Amino acid sequence: MTTLTNVAAMHEWADAQHQRGATIALVPTMGALHSGHLALVNEAKRQADAVVTSIFVNPTQFAPDEDYDAYPRPLDTDREILAERDVDAVFAPTVEAMYPFGASTTEEPYVSVDVHTLNDHLCGAHRPGHFEGVVTVVTKLLNACKPDVAVFGQKDAQQLVILKHLAHSLLFDVEIVGVPTVREDDGLACSSRNAYLSDAERAEAPQVYAAIQAGEQAIASGEQHAEAVVRAMQKPLDQAEHARVQYASVVDASSLQPVTHLHPGDDVLIAVAVFFGDTRLIDNAFVHVPSSA
Ligand SMILES: Nc1ncnc2c1ncn2[C@@H]1O[C@H](COP(=O)(O)OP(=O)(O)OP(=O)(O)O)[C@@H](O)[C@H]1O
Ligand SMILES: CC(C)(CO)[C@@H](O)C(=O)[O-]
Ligand code: BAL
Secondary structure, three states: EEOOOOOHHHHHHHHHHHHHHOOEEEEOOOOOOOOOHHHHHHHHHOOOOEEEEEEEEOOOOOOOOOOOOOOOOHHHHHHHHHHHHOOEEEEOOOOOHHHHOOOOOOOOOOOOOOOHHHOHHHHHHOOOOHHHHHHHHHHHHHHHOOOOEEEEEHHHHHHHHHHHHHHOOOOOOOEEEEEEEEEOOOOOOOOOOHHHHOHHHHHHHHHHHHHHHHHHHHHHHHOEEEHHHHHHHHHHHHHOOOOEEEEEEEEEEEOOOEEEEEEOEEEEEEEEEEEEEEEEEEEEEEEEEOOOO
16 A cells, blocks of 8 residues: 655646546545444445545635644554555545645635535534635645545435535536445434544434434324424434534525425435534434335
């Protein structure tokens, strides 16, 4: 497994793969790898001949009050994990390599991609600049790694939907593939940020998934009012003493705009963000409204 830290070396590797007729799958991550990331790597291996995993904690997607400095960076362990999985290359650029003119976009002339109304709800409404930072860095990663396929987790559902629109709107010649959320045995979605939880918070954290299951159940049993679905999602979270709900929402699965009524055949995204202390957890499900609803 080769490790590449600058864009020129990454281009050289990608060009060499394509010259030998191999396709490339990219798995973008911020490191601190867990089973969720490894599911993406497995899918990448199914999708292409050569797999590159990027490890980059992207400064521009963190709001000023968020955990950019504290975010875990166990690069050597991550590299060992990826080598064991026979990943072909790791792209671990410096901030300077990814942002040659500086990551603070207020200081330099710059170009960025606007996500417009896709940013209005869910995490976009609560993390100023987050998705602009994500689409900017993913654009850079796609240009640096030249993949045929890029693999992302459904755990970050709003991100996945926005990135599919990014590729479609801006004519990127890449397929965006989503992978279902990988969970701990008790249902909690695997996340690098789970490591921040105290024992008491960790014990209650599976209620976040219980909220999603309650929403799915309400829709499956014919509930037509989004408000009632949200109330059902709220109930398991009311039982978690340490939980503070940031949002519980039902939105259209493509436009990400709130829905009030569910109609048979609709595709919706039900999603929650919940704080346990300073740790913010998200979970969600894409749900197809059944014909009995
Ligand atoms: N439990 C999971 N199941 C499937 N994919 C996941 C899971 N957790 C993260 N991913 C995906 O892995 C990719 C990299 O995510 P990232 O490195 O931010 O990990 P993370 O654990 O989600 O971190 P964070 O705690 O910052 O949310 C993203 O596409 C993300 O959706
Ligand atoms: C896609 C991503 C690697 C971009 O920094 C990040 O948002 C993540 O880890 O989901
Ligand atoms: N997994 C999404 C990256 C973030 O929370 O910033």
